[in-house]
Amino acid sequence: MSSTVKGKSGSPGPLKAAGKLTSITADYDSLLFGAKDKGRLIAYVTSMVPVEILQAFDIVLAMPENYAALCASRKMAGEFCNAAEQMGYSGVLCSYMLTTSGSESSQKGPYEGNSLPPPDLLVCSDYACNTHVKWWQNLSEYYGCPIFVIDSAYSAEGPLREHYRDYLVSEFRGLIAFLQEHTGKSLDMQRLKETVALSDRASALWEEIGEYRKVIPTPIGPIDIFTTMLTLVLLRGTREAVDFYEEVVDEIKERVKDKIAYLPNEKFRLIWDRFPVWYRLGLLKLFEDNGAVVVTDLYADAFGGRLDPDNPLPSLAERYLNLFARSAAGGRADMYIQRAKDWHVDGAVFHSNRACRYASTEQLMMAHIMEKELGIPTMFFEGNMNDPRMFSEAQAVTRIQAFIEILENQRESSGKG
Numbered sequence: 001m002s003s004t005v006k007g008k009s010g011s012p013g014p015l016k017a018a019g020k021l022t023s024i025t026a027d028y029d030s031l032l033f034g035a036k037d038k039g040r041l042i043a044y045v046t047s048m049v050p051v052e053i054l055q056a057f058d059i060v061l062a063m064p065e066n067y068a069a070l071c072a073s074r075k076m077a078g079e080f081c082n083a084a085e086q087m088g089y090s091g092v093l094c095s096y097m098l099t100t101s102g103s104e105s106s107q108k109g110p111y112e113g114n115s116l117p118p119p120d121l122l123v124c125s126d127y128a129c130n131t132h133v134k135w136w137q138n139l140s141e142y143y144g145c146p147i148f149v150i151d152s153a154y155s156a157e158g159p160l161r162e163h164y165r166d167y168l169v170s171e172f173r174g175l176i177a178f179l180q181e182h183t184g185k186s187l188d189m190q191r192l193k194e195t196v197a198l199s200d201r202a203s204a205l206w207e208e209i210g211e212y213r214k215v216i217p218t219p220i221g222p223i224d225i226f227t228t229m230l231t232l233v234l235l236r237g238t239r240e241a242v243d244f245y246e247e248v249v250d251e252i253k254e255r256v257k258d259k260i261a262y263l264p265n266e267k268f269r270l271i272w273d274r275f276p277v278w279y280r281l282g283l284l285k286l287f288e289d290n291g292a293v294v295v296t297d298l299y300a301d302a303f304g305g306r307l308d309p310d311n312p313l314p315s316l317a318e319r320y321l322n323l324f325a326r327s328a329a330g331g332r333a334d335m336y337i338q339r340a341k342d343w344h345v346d347g348a349v350f351h352s353n354r355a356c357r358y359a360s361t362e363q364l365m366m367a368h369i370m371e372k373e374l375g376i377p378t379m380f381f382e383g384n385m386n387d388p389r390m391f392s393e394a395q396a397v398t399r400i401q402a403f404i405e406i407l408e409n410q411r412e413s414s415g416k417g
């Protein structure tokens with residue numbers, strides 16, 4: 001999808017549908033904190049675990065990474081990272097892990113002062129990030145609960161090999177056996193297929209939202225993306241997620257039909273790599289004040305991925321083996337180059353995230369490849385997705401101002417200014 005509409009004056013502001021997130025999270029919180037009373041087990045899962053399988057067992061899911069981002073958005077993460085350092089953790093480790101560990105140890109959190117309810121089970125994978133395995137091992141020791149680690153073959157580049165997929169499917173079967181043992185239930189294959197179908201539908205809608213961002217000027221801004229992705233993260237495989245994204249898509253369609261631009265004075269279209277700054281999402285507004293808007297990113301898209309309900313386990317395996325984050329720098333740069341073309345991008349912003357070497361290690365190389373191939377400028381700012389003690393607003397603002405000047409100069413010298 002790529003079309004150009006003439007924007008009306010005045011920004012429409014955040015999506016109205018995003019207002020639903022308040023009731024969605026309230027319902028989720030009740031489910032989480034009411035789980036024990038209802039005799040339901042709580043599992044802590046890492047971000048790329050096939051949650052559809054756990055949902056087929058009626059397990060209530062909690063995601064510490066998402067919890068950590070919530071703490072950051074409530075301005076509590078700095079205190080918790082500090083508490084984790086007092087426990088002996090180094091401050092340069094993953095700040096999602098530090099935030100959650102500090103919150104647990106200080107028995108404080110954003111849920112009316114409380115942290116997450118304790119888990120009954122722990123499930124993590126090793127295909128999204130190596131930190132997950134160590135983090136979950138620590139949780140297992142801390143809470144004394146059973147853990148299942150989903151192992152995968154490491155494939156940096158190249159086409160997906162069948163035996164990699166078969167191996168991951170065998171790991172998912174191991175997960176099913178683990179869940180059967182701890183819930184006392186057998187897997188209901190029909191229920192799994194239904195869950196996978198709902199997950200696929202939510203992913204299809206999420207992809208559609210991403211496609212609408214190709215429209216010039218874009219009808220939707222990045223803060224809406226980074227907030228509405230919460231439903232995909234927490235509620236993949238549920239009817240609630242599908243209903244929510246149907247509403248989001250309807251609203252965006254209306255904006256496109258009525259020629260409503262997210263940023264009526266849109267001048268520059270940007271790629272964002274990778275983590276948002278959760279305690280300072282407003283940083284994105286500093287670009288927008290200068291007519292520059294983020295129109296695509298790989299981070300939020302990673303939570304989608306199409307599935308085949310008639311073939312649930314192999315399609316789940318393919319989704320995770322095809323995660324963009326598993327590609328080396330060259331592969332990721334190629335993905336961004338394609339996106340830059342498809343989304344009509346003028347520049348790229350790299351959040352050099354000190355809390356996640358996994359995300360930031362190869363960014364310089366990617367930026368060089370993109371500059372060389374596309375001739376577009378790139379900018380870096382140093383930050384930390386969760387720990388505000390490691391972020392300098394003044395430095396970021398200086399970088400953004402310089403970047404906007406470069407974009408302006410480039411526009412002028414191309415004769416389009």
Ligand code: SF4
Nearest residue numbers: 094096129131356358
């Ligand atoms: S990918 Fe980065 S942010 Fe996520 S758990 Fe791993 S180290 Fe932390």
